[in-house]
Amino acid sequence: MLSTGNDIVSLNAINVTRTKQPNFYSKILTPTETALHQEPYFATIPFEFFVWLLWSIKESVFKYLQRINPEIIFTPVKFEVTQLQIPASFKIQAFNIKELTGIGFDNIETIKSIIPFGDYVLYSNSLIYNEFISTVVNGAEDFSHTHWGVKQIDSSEVAIQSAEVRAFLIANLKDNSNISIGKNLPGIPIILKDNIRLPIPVSLSHHQEFVAYSFQLPV
Amino acid sequence: MTRQEILNELKKVISPYTTNKEMLAQINEDTDLLKDLKINSANLVDIIIDAEAKYDIEIDYDEADKMMNVGSCIDVISEKIGQKQ
Numbered sequence: 379m380l381s382t383g384n385d386i387v388s389l390n391a392i393n394v395t396r397t398k399q400p401n402f403y404s405k406i407l408t409p410t411e412t413a414l415h416q417e418p419y420f421a422t423i424p425f426e427f428f429v430w431l432l433w434s435i436k437e438s439v440f441k442y443l444q445r446i447n448p449e450i451i452f453t454p455v456k457f458e459v460t461q462l463q464i465p466a467s468f469k470i471q472a473f474n475i476k477e478l479t480g481i482g483f484d485n486i487e488t489i490k491s492i493i494p495f496g497d498y499v500l501y502s503n504s505l506i507y508n509e510f511i512s513t514v515v516n517g518a519e520d521f522s523h524t525h526w527g528v529k530q531i532d533s534s535e536v537a538i539q540s541a542e543v544r545a546f547l548i549a550n551l552k553d554n555s556n557i558s559i560g561k562n563l564p565g566i567p568i569i570l571k572d573n574i575r576l577p578i579p580v581s582l583s584h585h586q587e588f589v590a591y592s593f594q595l596p597v
Numbered sequence: 598m599t600r601q602e603i604l605n606e607l608k609k610v611i612s613p614y615t616t617n618k619e620m621l622a623q624i625n626e627d628t629d630l631l632k633d634l635k636i637n638s639a640n641l642v643d644i645i646i647d648a649e650a651k652y653d654i655e656i657d658y659d660e661a662d663k664m665m666n667v668g669s670c671i672d673v674i675s676e677k678i679g680q681k682q
Contacts, residue, residue: 387639396646405642430639437638451665452638536616536635565632585637 382579382594383442383515385434386528388586389427390509397426406433406454419464423506427470431489431511435459435502438515439493441566441581442500448564461492473507479527479550483514510585514592525550526592539584547580547591569593598678600626603671610647614640626668652678 396402403412406429414420415428423431436457443450465487480486488503493515503521504513505528512528514521527550531542544559551557551569558570559580569576580593598606608621615621615634630636630644645656645664654677656664663669 391639393643396643401649402642402646405645433639451663454642585639 381445383438384581384592385437386512386590391586434513438513463490477529482521523595534586543589628667
């Protein structure tokens with residue numbers, strides 16, 4: 379079954395002191411994942427960013443799997459990242475533009491991970507800027523049919539975030555006439571054209587002043 | 598503590614993480630933290646940590662995943678308070 383999952387964390391909204399406390403991060407990271415941060419190539423990633431990177435991956439995995447099994451419950455420590463790859467030259471920079479979209483991640487530096495869960499092996503690509511962490515999860519290592527976008531908006535009101543992320547997604551669909559975004563019964567977003575559901579899995583997220591989407595086209 | 602007393606205290610724990618104050622004023626055991634109170638999932642761990650501090654209890658991973666609506670939060674907190682006594 380085709381699926382996709384994404385998440386965005388606004389780094390302006392995190393509580394740095396709390397994130398570094400063991401009683402907080404131990405509810406997100408397993409001891410094995412916590413140890414990954416000690417690897418030398420993660421020296422450029424502050425620990426609080428690392429915690430929220432892993433959160434973002436796990437939330438995206440949950441959204442990917444929830445489409446397949448709506449009964450699944452989000453428990454961060456039950457989704458364990460077993461491999462995490464960071465480019466040798468990786469440097470966190472400022473997000474100096476208002477929005478960023480792409481198809482796949484071949485032309486952009488990302489942190490990649492692998493997350494086995496039950497019968498599934500899932501793959502992720504995460505963008506980290508000073509302002510946010512955004513992740514997209516796919517069921518294959520090939521993201522060439524995965525469309526994604528991140529946008530900075532002017533409001534952190536939930537209703538406005540929700541409207542903005544839908545408008546952003548629709549603006550980036552190839553054929554977007556008579557398109558609307560609905561939700562199925564478990565509350566997972568769906569794309570409708572002329573009120574008929576399209577077979578394109580979509581994932582939406584928002585946090586504070588950032589919104590993001592991903593959708594997966596068939597190969 | 599009765600379930601109603603825990604619910605009243607839980608409202609104060611949840612309050613900083615929701616802008617939907619109208620819904621917060623009306624919460625009951627069926628209220629869903631994410632869907633009804635529009636709490637961002639990134640704040641769920643904050644709520645668990647604040648509940649731990651408020652009731653001097655420790656909520657482990659397996660219990661935390663049940664805390665998706667107010668009733669199940671009260672179940673977990675009530676059980677943990679009972680274990681302390």
